[in-house]
Amino acid sequence: MVCQFLDELQDIIDDRIKHGNSNSYTHRLVSGGVDLISKKVGEEAVEVVVAAMRGDRDWVVRETADLMYHLLVLLRFMGIKFDDVCEELTNRHMARIGPNG
Ligand SMILES: N=c1c2ncn([C@@H]3O[C@H](COP(=O)(O)OP(=O)(O)OP(=O)(O)O)[C@@H](O)[C@H]3O)c2ncn1[C@@H]1O[C@H](COP(=O)(O)O)[C@@H](O)[C@H]1O
Known part of the structure; x- marks a missing residue:
């Protein structure tokens, strides 16, 4: 189990x-299209790097949560499920270890 809430967050x-309205950050974000969502993903990724280079574990966790959320919005906006990413990772692993494990 990686994160049980991930599925629910995708649905939200x-x-x-x-159906979001102006109270929804997600709705405001997606109204900016793929350009705005991608820009936010880039910003949040940089913030993870900065936090990691400062060696601040709690800060890394918070920034990674921001990054994951924005990444999920980008994926869902493009019709991609996190399961698709998981499948890609699994395929890479299987290709690397070969049929006999
Ligand atoms: N997990 C998140 C989440 N993480 C981060 N953020 C928002 O992402 C933004 C982070 O951007 P910044 O750090 O740059 O801060 P900012 O200056 O406020 O951002 P900008 O206005 O410049 O884009 C903040 O406004 C955070 O509130 C999130 N907004 C929503 N969610 C979840 O998404 C779901 C739907 O939320 P709504 O769309 O708001 O209903 C709920 O489960 C929320 O908990």
């Missing part, structure tokens, strides 16, 4: 993309 994001 889907709902906000379709």
Whole structure:
């Protein structure tokens, strides 16, 4: 189990993309399209790097949560599920270890 809440968060994001109002940060974010969402993903990734280079574990956790959320919004906006990413990682692993493990 990586994060049980991830599935639920994807569903909430889907709902906000379709039915959100101005109170929803997600809805405001997706109204800026792929350019704005991608810009935010880039910013949050840089913030993870800065926090890591300062050696601040708690800060890294908070910035990684920001990054994961924005990444999920980007994926769902493009019709991609986190399961698709998981499948890609699994395929890479299987290709590396070969059929006999
Ligand atoms: N997990 C998150 C989440 N993480 C980070 N953020 C927002 O991402 C933004 C982070 O951007 P910055 O750090 O640059 O701060 P900012 O200056 O306020 O951002 P900008 O206005 O410049 O974009 C903040 O506004 C955070 O509130 C999130 N917004 C929403 N969620 C979840 O998404 C779901 C739907 O939320 P709503 O769309 O708000 O209903 C709920 O489960 C929320 O908990």
